[in-house]
Amino acid sequence: MIGDEPLSTDELRRIDRTIRADWPTGEAVDFQEAVAYHESLPRHKRFADVLESADRPLLQPRAGVPLLEDQIDLLEYLRESGEADLLPTTIDSYTRDNEYGKAQEALEAARESGGETLNGFPAVNHGVDGCRALIEAVDGPIEVRHGTPDARLLAAITFAGGFQSFEGGPISYNIPYTKRHDLAKTIEHWQFVDRLAGAYTERGVRINREPFGPLTGTLVPPSIAITVMILEGLLAATQGVRSLTLGYGQVGNVVQDVAALRALRSLGEEYLPNDVCVTTVFHEWMGGFPPDEARASGVISLGGLTAAIGCPDKVITKSPQEFRGVPTMEANAAGLRTTRQIIDMALEQTITIDGIDDEQRLIERETRALLDAVDAHGDGDLVRGIVRAFETGALDVPFAPSESAQGAVLPARDDDGRVRILEFGNLALSEDIKAIHAARLAQRAETEGRERSFRMVADDVDAISDGRLIGRPLGGERRAD
Amino acid sequence: MIGDEPLSTDELRRIDRTIRADWPTGEAVDFQEAVAYHESLPRHKRFADVLESADRPLLQPRAGVPLLEDQIDLLEYLRESGEADLLPTTIDSYTRDNEYGKAQEALEAARESGGETLNGFPAVNHGVDGCRALIEAVDGPIEVRHGTPDARLLAAITFAGGFQSFEGGPISYNIPYTKRHDLAKTIEHWQFVDRLAGAYTERGVRINREPFGPLTGTLVPPSIAITVMILEGLLAATQGVRSLTLGYGQVGNVVQDVAALRALRSLGEEYLPNDVCVTTVFHEWMGGFPPDEARASGVISLGGLTAAIGCPDKVITKSPQEFRGVPTMEANAAGLRTTRQIIDMALEQTITIDGIDDEQRLIERETRALLDAVDAHGDGDLVRGIVRAFETGALDVPFAPSESAQGAVLPARDDDGRVRILEFGNLALSEDIKAIHAARLAQRAETEGRERSFRMVADDVDAISDGRLIGRPLGGERRAD
Amino acid sequence: MVLHTMSRTVVLGVIGSDAHVVGITILEQAFRQAGLTVINLGVQSSQTEFAEAATQHDADAVLVSSLYGHAEQDCQGFHETLEAHGVDALTYIGGNLAVGQNDFEETRRTFQELGFDRVFDAETTPEDAIAALERDLRISTTANERATVTT
Amino acid sequence: MVLHTMSRTVVLGVIGSDAHVVGITILEQAFRQAGLTVINLGVQSSQTEFAEAATQHDADAVLVSSLYGHAEQDCQGFHETLEAHGVDALTYIGGNLAVGQNDFEETRRTFQELGFDRVFDAETTPEDAIAALERDLRISTTANERATVTT
Numbered sequence A, B: 001m002i003g004d005e006p007l008s009t010d011e012l013r014r015i016d017r018t019i020r021a022d023w024p025t026g027e028a029v030d031f032q033e034a035v036a037y038h039e040s041l042p043r044h045k046r047f048a049d050v051l052e053s054a055d056r057p058l059l060q061p062r063a064g065v066p067l068l069e070d071q072i073d074l075l076e077y078l079r080e081s082g083e084a085d086l087l088p089t090t091i092d093s094y095t096r097d098n099e100y101g102k103a104q105e106a107l108e109a110a111r112e113s114g115g116e117t118l119n120g121f122p123a124v125n126h127g128v129d130g131c132r133a134l135i136e137a138v139d140g141p142i143e144v145r146h147g148t149p150d151a152r153l154l155a156a157i158t159f160a161g162g163f164q165s166f167e168g169g170p171i172s173y174n175i176p177y178t179k180r181h182d183l184a185k186t187i188e189h190w191q192f193v194d195r196l197a198g199a200y201t202e203r204g205v206r207i208n209r210e211p212f213g214p215l216t217g218t219l220v221p222p223s224i225a226i227t228v229m230i231l232e233g234l235l236a237a238t239q240g241v242r243s244l245t246l247g248y249g250q251v252g253n254v255v256q257d258v259a260a261l262r263a264l265r266s267l268g269e270e271y272l273p274n275d276v277c278v279t280t281v282f283h284e285w286m287g288g289f290p291p292d293e294a295r296a297s298g299v300i301s302l303g304g305l306t307a308a309i310g311c312p313d314k315v316i317t318k319s320p321q322e323f324r325g326v327p328t329m330e331a332n333a334a335g336l337r338t339t340r341q342i343i344d345m346a347l348e349q350t351i352t353i354d355g356i357d358d359e360q361r362l363i364e365r366e367t368r369a370l371l372d373a374v375d376a377h378g379d380g381d382l383v384r385g386i387v388r389a390f391e392t393g394a395l396d397v398p399f400a401p402s403e404s405a406q407g408a409v410l411p412a413r414d415d416d417g418r419v420r421i422l423e424f425g426n427l428a429l430s431e432d433i434k435a436i437h438a439a440r441l442a443q444r445a446e447t448e449g450r451e452r453s454f455r456m457v458a459d460d461v462d463a464i465s466d467g468r469l470i471g472r473p474l475g476g477e478r479r480a481d
Numbered sequence C, D: 001m002v003l004h005t006m007s008r009t010v011v012l013g014v015i016g017s018d019a020h021v022v023g024i025t026i027l028e029q030a031f032r033q034a035g036l037t038v039i040n041l042g043v044q045s046s047q048t049e050f051a052e053a054a055t056q057h058d059a060d061a062v063l064v065s066s067l068y069g070h071a072e073q074d075c076q077g078f079h080e081t082l083e084a085h086g087v088d089a090l091t092y093i094g095g096n097l098a099v100g101q102n103d104f105e106e107t108r109r110t111f112q113e114l115g116f117d118r119v120f121d122a123e124t125t126p127e128d129a130i131a132a133l134e135r136d137l138r139i140s141t142t143a144n145e146r147a148t149v150t151t
């Protein structure tokens, strides 16, 4: 197994050559020339600079369509009509599977029919020139957002193509996104991505990297998400990344969400090297949405309000059409503006909520315990520690489809709607922390007059889409009518 | 001038006869028979019972169209698709002016063309039978909402028609709604309305009365609104009303809004007789809305969130189309569901905000001062006190179009977005309270590097529709682009 | 091109039984700041009140505001009333001019046919209104210029 | 009418490279509670995996889930694969079956033409799915009953 060491320049070159041979567009990548290209970009397209110098939470949607011209129109629309501060380019699922051939077929079909043959922008197929055409046509900074376990070619092409921000990481784009990818192998692949970002950084082109905080998006206990963020941050820092945006997905309890955002920032700053600029990103509710645009706007607004109190550097917005499928550009822009309105109205007033410090302390204790366990599993090496901790379940993610994780942790909300842990599996938390979770859930079970069971978890999974926060036995009736 | 005394039964009968002669439909009103009719209504259509026994804030939209069938369809739609708990029937502007002839013409035109010839439901023209047809067809409690200074015939007909809740009052439906109506005369007219409600109440039919809390809807300082609510509550109680819902319109600062709701409830309970059941209603932002449905949903959601914390008994919702004109029924239902989603998600968690007690204390001190001033102006009579206090400006409402009020008070937001008073006119507040307002506004002026002036007021009036809370000099740019 | 200083008189009011006063309050202040003489009739003003004020103050423009959705009915015969009083002034109308979620172009046409020189929607800022007045109240206004400021 | 106790076997999985696991996790638990034997293949399962599991466990029904928008591509030839493995089972598909904000009726038709016995949208609850299975897996099912539970 590889260790947590910076890839040597030779290794970087060697891998670069290999992966660029995976698809014809790889050939056009030329690092020196790409650095010069980045230097030619105006300041307001430099992702890290724009994000790190912002004075209020910046908004960014998700968006990706197959054709270049459509992607340009979509992003320009989101920037102008949605007032997005930062833009995305979401990559299609074939590319995520490194199936560039299938993506090519679908892209050509799309070119002919204009149809929805791909659920994102196949950046590898568009190649360096296609990416640059996008970067040049859109008047704002753009990030690559994907979900790709092996994103080496995607990174090589998009970095050379002028993108200065890249989402994902070896844990966050493996555990929630795949079944069979080996975690150690994925870490190795991301060492290349991070080292490449590091190489640009050393030449003065600070590529921003953003581990994917929401993980499975479904009732993820904050300490688990934050632990993964710090681990990925550390791995990236080793490879020379200096601009890191750590993420967290809203759970819907304002106190817990604000506490988590603060814990994320404070532990991020504590654990990551001093020369890394740490920013944070808050994802509006990533679980199942209500099948109704009006109700969805309420969920989105609660996210905006939480962001106004928690003050992350960036907010990833949802659209009111989240439930049904990829949103129209109008709905996507609507989600941005709903968020902007409530954030701005709330930012201009002081809203100090009680109980945040206590919750933050609990989250930090848990996170430290998990990080310590990873450390202990590693015998001095972080990569080994991560792989082993997931193997044993000392570190785990609820609803993880990956065979590299136990997926034994089951979350449920307590009586106040905060996400607690019902089944720990082997999660490396001390008995007294476990007792806190158990007590909170016992209290809820009592309120509801039922046993703690998977039924609660299932009810909680549906609660927000059913118009509630907590999956109370009665709340369930609503969906049936 | 009349005094704050219950109308005698003879007076009630005499006025009843006179006003019923104002329009042919008045004839059909028969009090005894109407009481029996009310008794025949099922419990879930009894407004006061439903409202007073609710265990979470009930939602009510605004809605009124000219034709009976359309009104039935509209309300049933709002109940089913909007999940409204309580329903409204908003009356048209001709009826509000007692121009039943013009309303009749427009109603007939509507019957022929189906066009939008009236901005509400002309209940007087529809008569007792028309009202009952509505009450019977709609499966929920319905309130009459209007804005009529002289609502005597409207009350006689709608009460006999089966409505059990009636909005308005002599101050709240005069000062913000008319220019020339004499306040003393309006109070006399409302004594009849309240006495009639009292007569039903004595027969066991508790008619709910709801003074209109938002007044001019535009930056109304909480203490002014609460003072008016208590005064109208007292006048109504004198006439035998026993179910009173006191109102308040959101100003957009969460702390101030929650404090105001608490002050409203606590002072309402303190000042009103013990045998009156006091409930509260919170109106989502009543000032100018953003000209954008997505942004409007953000404003609506902030109202919902505030309601979840302030816990009024009822919330009057806005639609995302508020800016442009009377909303489609779909948009109206959307406003309800957006509100329901965020209220329910927030209600299930504890959100305790700092600083509410202090603000509540300030609001209560101010309200007591204003109520004392009214008392002092009355030489022992409340009616005289009210009329004189408005004459001198000891009591005043910002932006009041009425010649019965000075309209000299000018509000502006402080640095935290709370509504303070910039110009007091003769408002009966002590020097130390005035100093608090002045200090807060001086702080804002300093932050903004400009003088306190009407420009600030104008900027604040536009702020929310421009996507902000406070009308900062820079915020203004947004609207221009 | 230098703008003429504005020393013109405008009559401003809300027509019919409409009580929405906030818009004209803001407009009045902005117009005064811009150097106009403003006769503010307030809300719930009748056609005759507009006409009489215009005659009495020899107004250059009559500005009608309506928010509550009855503007069309309230303005029937408005220009005939002005004419009967011998008023020959520019006429604007603005606000929420139709009941419901109408298409503004249709609304604009309706009120132009009623005789208004310009029709403004509720997104109109005081600055927009002043810009239009500045152009229209100049000695010479070309039809072309007039078209470009129509909002 | 008494329902037969459900002692039937169903194969459940997410097809293609789709990783959305929450839906099938909830369905699996609910199906077990309802007395069904469930073979859960998990996410990112291939057509062959479905077919082999169905043969091996002699499944009464094969339930395919897809959320990420590539269901149509992923299910091309699915029924031919089943047939090639000699599987003769009821087939359902459910989830977010199209990319974007499509009309569901159109989507339903697409998947019915691909050979699925029932097509479910993302508003389907576990109870809906169980109700459909209960009817379809009875010895005799009338076409009429079948129609009424189609969601």
Ligand code: B12
Binding pocket: B062, B090, B093, B096, B119, B146, B147, B176, B177, B214, B215, B216, B217, B218, B286, B287, B288, B289, B290, B321, B322, B323, B324, B325, B326, B327, B399, B400, B401, B461, C017, C018, C019, C020, C021, C022, C023, C024, C026, C027, C063, C064, C065, C066, C067, C068, C069, C070, C092, C093, C094, C095, C096, C097, C098, C099, C100, C101, C120, C121, C122, C123, C124, C125, C126, C129
């Ligand atoms: C505040 C308000 C009220 C307050 C008014 C208090 C008062 N006395 O002023 C209260 C609560 C009392 C009220 C009552 C009613 N209201 Co109201 N109200 C509003 C609201 C929320 C804001 C209006 C406002 O003050 N805006 C801020 C000011 C600064 O903007 P403005 O008025 O639009 O003016 C600007 C521009 O329009 C323009 N402008 C305006 N006039 C003119 C004229 C000219 C010549 C020019 C150039 C420009 C111009 O310049 C101004 C400055 O920028 C609007 C909806 C909205 N806009 O969000 C509804 C709204 C106007 N009201 C409406 C209605 C129906 C009513 C009622 C009939 C019924 C009811 N709901 O109770 C009553 C009417 C009572 C009456 N007799 O008039 C409707 C009108 C419907 C329509 N046209 O289709 C609206 C649109 C709400 C809705 N969506 O239903 N209302």
Ligand code: B12
Binding pocket: A062, A090, A093, A096, A119, A146, A147, A176, A177, A214, A215, A216, A217, A218, A286, A287, A288, A289, A290, A321, A322, A323, A324, A325, A326, A327, A399, A401, A461, D017, D018, D019, D020, D021, D022, D023, D024, D026, D027, D063, D064, D065, D066, D067, D068, D069, D070, D092, D093, D094, D095, D096, D097, D098, D099, D100, D101, D120, D121, D122, D123, D124, D125, D126, D129
């Ligand atoms: C959580 C989530 C994620 C998580 C998934 C974590 C995990 N491993 O499970 C993460 C963040 C990783 C994720 C990733 C992606 N996602 Co996603 N995700 C969601 C979300 C928000 C909730 C899904 C969920 O868990 N719902 C709760 C469960 C209980 O409900 P359910 O899955 O719908 O299942 C129920 C029913 O559908 C039904 N059902 C389902 N299958 C079947 C089968 C049968 C036979 C029957 C009878 C019934 C049935 O019964 C279930 C129980 O009630 C949805 C949007 C939404 N619904 O709000 C988007 C959504 C499904 N995702 C989407 C997309 C595009 C993606 C990505 C491709 C791109 C991206 N945005 O990054 C990647 C795909 C990665 C991959 N390889 O699969 C789109 C799909 C678009 C489309 N079809 O048009 C959606 C709709 C979001 C959107 N509006 O764009 N996602």
